[in-house]
């Protein structure tokens with residue numbers, strides 16, 4: 245465990261969510277290149293919600309080495325992969341069905357275990373162990389990049405305000421059956437996984453995110469789930485926001501320009 249304090253977050257603010265799309269694509273490509281140069285593979289975790297649409301700048305992008313990607317989900321709803329609530333379905337519709345990524349490089353939940361949350365989350369944890377433990381010999385997986393969204397209540401992945409899972413220190417993947425946002429049954433990466441990544445990036449756009457973004461960044465002592473994302477040094481946290489979402493932050497706009 246590093247005793248160095250976490251790096252301060254880097255906040256990139258853009259005039260519109262359209263500009264986020266191209267900047268985010270360049271950011272992902274840079275993370276991909278560094279990972280492949282170092283380790284010959286790129287491990288990335290995605291979220292659902294508004295995030296997958298923002299990945300459109302990767303479609304048709306010749307710099308993306310799809311066969312080197314290993315994709316996991318930072319959280320997933322416990323539903324069939326064809327259900328409109330599935331994060332995998334959303335990511336497939338927005339991204340994976342439009343690019344030449346090998347299907348076996350996308351790690352989905354095991355849908356034969358939908359009736360047993362404990363087995364399902366254990367199986368997804370084992371999937372992570374297969375990818376990371378033998379190769380990296382670390383106590384927690386070290387993702388090259390985890391992309392997160394933030395809900396209007398400050399939740400991220402399926403870590404919700406006041407939920408017991410915020411205190412989970414050992415498990416890599418946990419389950420809940422009481423999500424305040426439907427559907428109630430979900431699995432989620434825990435903080436030990438999120439906070440051991442090399443890079444974690446939040447994407448938040450629109451005026452609907454302004455109040456909660458202010459609370460998360462200006463009042464971290466409130467302990468909202470998104471405020472608790474503080475990657476262990478030398479990991480780095482990034483925020484990709486548009487001006488509407490950043491409107492209520494205290495820092496001057498110059499500090500936010502790329």
Ligand SMILES: O=C1O[C@H](COP(=O)(O)O)[C@@H](O)[C@H](O)[C@H]1O
Pocket residue numbers: 291292293294295319320321331392393394395396399400401402425
């Ligand atoms: O339920 C979820 O919500 C969060 C935030 O969604 P957003 O639509 O406000 O961006 C999402 O990141 C997570 O993956 C999803 O399961």
